[in-house]
Each structure stands twice: as C-alpha cells, then as structure tokens.
Amino acid sequence: MEFSQSDNNNLPLTKFESMLKTNHVLFFDSEEFENIIHHYLNQGKIALAKKAIKLGLAQHPTSINLRLFKVEVFVFENNLKEADKLLNELYQLEPHNEEIFIQKANILSKQDNHKKAIEVLKHALDLTDDTVDIYSLIGMEYLFLDAFEEAKTFFMKCLEADIDDYSALYNIIYCFDYLEQHNEAIEYLNMFLDKNPYCEVAWHQLGKQYLTLKKHKKALAAFDFAIISDDTFVGAYLERGKVLEKQRNYVEAIESYNITLKLDDPTSFALLRIGSCYEKLGQKDLAIQYYYKTVHEDPLLDKGWIAITKFFKKNKNYQKALYYINKAINIDSENVIYWKLYAQINHRLNLFEEAERGYKKALDLGNFEIDTWITRGDLLLRLGEPQAAIINFEEALEFHPENAEIHYRLAGLFFTLHEQEKGLFHLKNGLKNNNDFSFIIDELFPALLKNSQVKSLLNSKP
Structure with missing residues (x-):
C-alpha cells in the first residue's frame, strides 16, 4: 500500500518519522512496517528504509517479508553475497515463497546470468497466481539476452493478464521495431484494438508503425483515433503534425502543434516544427519568431540553432548566420554540424582562414x-x-x-x-x-x- 498525503493512510508513516525525531520507540505491526519500507524504497530514501527494516526486525524478528526487504536493499547496494546468503536462509523456512525466487533472479540478473535468472523466474510462476509482474521480469531478462521473439511472447502474456499494462504494450512494440516486423506489429495492434477500441496508446503506436511504412493516410487516421480516445494526448497531436507536414499540409500541421502548446508546457520540438512549417509557407517573420522561441525554450537543442543559422544562410544574411552559429558553438563546441556550418558561412564571407579552421575542427570531431x-x-x-x-x-x-x-x-x-x-x-x-x-x-x-x-x-x- 502506498501512503497518500490526502488521507489517513499516512498515519503510520507520520508516527514512524515522529519516533525517529524523539528516539521514543513505538510499536508497529509488521504490515505497517512493510508499508513504511515500501514507501521509502519507492521514494528512493534508502537510509530511511534501512532504519525501518532494522526497527521492524527488532520488533518482528521472524517476519519473512521484512527480511525480504533487507534482501532487496542488499541487492540495491550491490551487496550480492549477503543478499544470497539471507535468501538461502529464507528458502529453508519458506521454500514455496515466490518472492524468494524473484529476488534470487534479481541477483542472477545483476551477475549477468540472465539464462539462469529466467529459469528461476519460471519456477516462481508455478508458485503464484499473480503472474503479471513475473512475466514482465522474464521479458526483461530476454531483452538483456537480445532474445526479442521470446521477450515479445512474455510481454504479450503480461498484456493478456492485465489489459491496462501499457509498459508491456510499449515493450511489445519495441521488440517488433527491433525485429523490423512492422506489418506484424500492425496486425497485433489491430487485434488488440478490436478488444480495446478506445486505447489511445495502441492507436498512437499503430500510427507510428504506419508512419514507418510511409502509409501516411492510415497513420493520420490512427492518430485521429488516438485523439478521439483521449483529446489531451499530446504525443498524438505531435505525431499527427508530423504526418501533415509530410503531406505538405503545413497549415493543419501548425494547428496540430499549436494544440500541444495549449495542453502542456511548450516543447522545443513543437516550436521548431511550427517554425519550419511557417518557413515552408514563405512566412519568414513567423518562422524566425518560432525558431527564436525554440532556442529560448531549450538552448541545448542543436536543431534549433541549426534551423536559425540555416534560415539566415538560405536568405543570404551570412553575418547573422555567423552570429548565431557562434552562439551555438559557445554552448556546445563539440557539435560537428555547428562547425561544418561555421566553415560554410565563413567560406561564403571569403574568410578563408576561419573557414579552413571550421572544416579542420569538423574533421577532428569525426566528420x-x-x-x-x-x-x-x-x-x-x-x-x-x-x-x-x-x-x-x-x-x-x-x-x-x-x-x-x-x-x-x-x-x-x-x-x-x-x-x-x-x-x-x-x-x-x-x-x-x-x-x-x-x-x-x-x-x-x-x-x-x-x-x-x-x-x-x-x-x-x-
């Protein structure tokens, strides 16, 4: 159970933290300790989790679950020898506890023994009715082995057991993508959508598969369905904008990108694409405005500086192009594209020594x-x-x-x-x-x- 700031569930946590401040030892039942430890581990507060484990075991020395949390901390701190030793002791006490096998697999995975970890996890499957998490762990182990077909199979089992497990869905598509099985991915997603017609994530992923295959009309339809399923889905509007750009429908693409600016904080990607669309429409003043907004939003985004520089270069304003590429180089002096542009602009200005320096730097950086x-x-x-x-x-x-x-x-x-x-x-x-x-x-x-x-x-x- 996760503690919430808005209800009374966090009472044991408040009581525990008060105890730590006063050094006055209070009693908690073992389940309360488990919830407190779980909370701290989720928050990444390992030192507090260790204090809770120590105090918990002092009050409940026979608790298997509290000792399993101790194993988890050992594994997190890479103290694998102690973790393995404690697991072996726990196995003697509860040989049918699936959590013992899960932690054992975790240790094996940390030791890069992924095949053995899979064997142990498959054994854990026989000990539990709650299989979703174990299917996911097996899938991840197969990913470590670059066994994408096997990984895909187990992530599919996750999704069959829990239809809302979007992380499993993303992992399935990752496997399809890696194997370049785009048609198979489309077939799978269509089957999934037959059962879950309002799953915006599946529609979004379907659109991306069509986009990869350059089937722009079908991609656009899929992104539209994603938006129908969730009209606040920023990712679908962004992808829709990309397709409209490819179809040279720049006005509608701008509309799609603009919606994302209203739904969420402006992203440098959306601002850059809007600028590019305006440039293609010949609206230069608006184009450069959005390019400026792009680098203001994210000064580290090289595509923004490149867009500004190329804009002025294309319009033969080489002095301004040089000004902005110098600003970019001051931010990131190891960017090959910056130096290539620097060289080309100086060449245009007949500044041959500076141009030669730019080309040399580009070569030094691997161009x-x-x-x-x-x-x-x-x-x-x-x-x-x-x-x-x-x-x-x-x-x-x-x-x-x-x-x-x-x-x-x-x-x-x-x-x-x-x-x-x-x-x-x-x-x-x-x-x-x-x-x-x-x-x-x-x-x-x-x-x-x-x-x-x-x-x-x-x-x-x-």
Whole structure:
C-alpha cells in the first residue's frame, strides 16, 4: 500500500518519522512496517528504509517479508553475497515463497546470468497466481539476452493478464521495431484494438508503425483515433503534425502543434516544427519568431540553432548566420554540424582562414565526409599551404582510397612541388578510377598542362 498525503493512510508513516525525531520507540505491526519500507524504497530514501527494516526486525524478528526487504536493499547496494546468503536462509523456512525466487533472479540478473535468472523466474510462476509482474521480469531478462521473439511472447502474456499494462504494450512494440516486423506489429495492434477500441496508446503506436511504412493516410487516421480516445494526448497531436507536414499540409500541421502548446508546457520540438512549417509557407517573420522561441525554450537543442543559422544562410544574411552559429558553438563546441556550418558561412564571407579552421575542427570531431576533406584541402591550396594540403588529402585517402578527385589534387600538388614520381602515381590513379574528373588539373593547376608527361597522360585517356 502506498501512503497518500490526502488521507489517513499516512498515519503510520507520520508516527514512524515522529519516533525517529524523539528516539521514543513505538510499536508497529509488521504490515505497517512493510508499508513504511515500501514507501521509502519507492521514494528512493534508502537510509530511511534501512532504519525501518532494522526497527521492524527488532520488533518482528521472524517476519519473512521484512527480511525480504533487507534482501532487496542488499541487492540495491550491490551487496550480492549477503543478499544470497539471507535468501538461502529464507528458502529453508519458506521454500514455496515466490518472492524468494524473484529476488534470487534479481541477483542472477545483476551477475549477468540472465539464462539462469529466467529459469528461476519460471519456477516462481508455478508458485503464484499473480503472474503479471513475473512475466514482465522474464521479458526483461530476454531483452538483456537480445532474445526479442521470446521477450515479445512474455510481454504479450503480461498484456493478456492485465489489459491496462501499457509498459508491456510499449515493450511489445519495441521488440517488433527491433525485429523490423512492422506489418506484424500492425496486425497485433489491430487485434488488440478490436478488444480495446478506445486505447489511445495502441492507436498512437499503430500510427507510428504506419508512419514507418510511409502509409501516411492510415497513420493520420490512427492518430485521429488516438485523439478521439483521449483529446489531451499530446504525443498524438505531435505525431499527427508530423504526418501533415509530410503531406505538405503545413497549415493543419501548425494547428496540430499549436494544440500541444495549449495542453502542456511548450516543447522545443513543437516550436521548431511550427517554425519550419511557417518557413515552408514563405512566412519568414513567423518562422524566425518560432525558431527564436525554440532556442529560448531549450538552448541545448542543436536543431534549433541549426534551423536559425540555416534560415539566415538560405536568405543570404551570412553575418547573422555567423552570429548565431557562434552562439551555438559557445554552448556546445563539440557539435560537428555547428562547425561544418561555421566553415560554410565563413567560406561564403571569403574568410578563408576561419573557414579552413571550421572544416579542420569538423574533421577532428569525426566528420570524414569527402566534401569536408576536399573543401578544406582546396582552401589550404588557396591559402598557399601546399604541404598542409597534401597532408589533408593523404589523410582523406585513408578513408576514400579510390576517390579520383583526391588523386587529381595530389597529382597537381606533387607536380607543382617537382615530385614527378608521386605526381605521376596519383595522376594515373585518378585516370584509372574516374577519368571524367581530369578537368580538376585544368581548373586548379592550369600550368601543368604545359608538362609533357601530364599532357600525354591526359590525352591518352579513353
């Protein structure tokens, strides 16, 4: 039993806490102690739970349930040896107590012995009529083993036993999703909804499955039914907005997102999507207003800063774009997308050194896309740093060994530095991998067309 602040059920709790303050020992029956301990464990107040267990066992030393709470605390504190020892003692006293097996399985799970934990939990099933929690625990153990089919089966048993167990429903869909069984998930959810036609969670999940399969009309219908079942269901309005966006119905999408702002505190996601819809409708003033609201609501949301920066970049207001991407970088200097945008904007402003710095930072953070390597290398070439450009392109070849564009650039650089052998090597590789890109030599290294070897190779291409 959970204590409530609004009724008299919390009287034993008040009495217990008063006792702790006065050090005047009062008597409680064992069930009262169990409720007090259960309350503290649910609240995460482990120290108070331990005090209640100690005082409870002092007054009721033979109570199995109080000692099981002691086991639970041992397990929580990772004192598995003591927990196992106490469980073995309790098993001798009550070999048919399912809670002993549940706690034993908990210890095995903590020791990563999930198969054995499942065996123990299945034995506990034979000892109880209240199977729902045990089915759920078995399902979780199968999840630990990545045995999603088996996990799904046991979560389904949970839902059969308790039709309102939404956590089991979510776990079932998680298994379907992991196994990429979207059609099977739809079939299961439709069967479930035949029996529970007003289950908003099932309608919501059905809509998400249709959305994954790009069946937008069916997804929209499912989200509409979720809203009919519960017209305060924020998640359904958000998903409905997403579908309407995909259908390019931006006005209705905005209406759907706006409802969520009235039902609950504004979410940065909804504000961002409204901004995006207004931008697609060509209403730039409203778009930027909502983008500003997005980063005000959640300054850590990178998508908000990216949206503002891209908005100004698209509208060729590069100074403002640079201002906002600098603000974003000050908040999170390890965001690759920020640095890529920083580089692109500086490039547009002809601030080549800053642009090169941005591309280098993006590479340092793991952005190994071919255009990042090439653009940075070309900037180094423009900045008169051929050696640094060579190092950049040679590093790029480690990730893109057959990329002709890199080979042509290295060929040009090496020929320019009078390293004929290396130049020929890369020029031949460039021609072999893709001779259509040979124009790179003409564009970046036109003086090389006077080199007889280079000219001969280029003229001999098919």
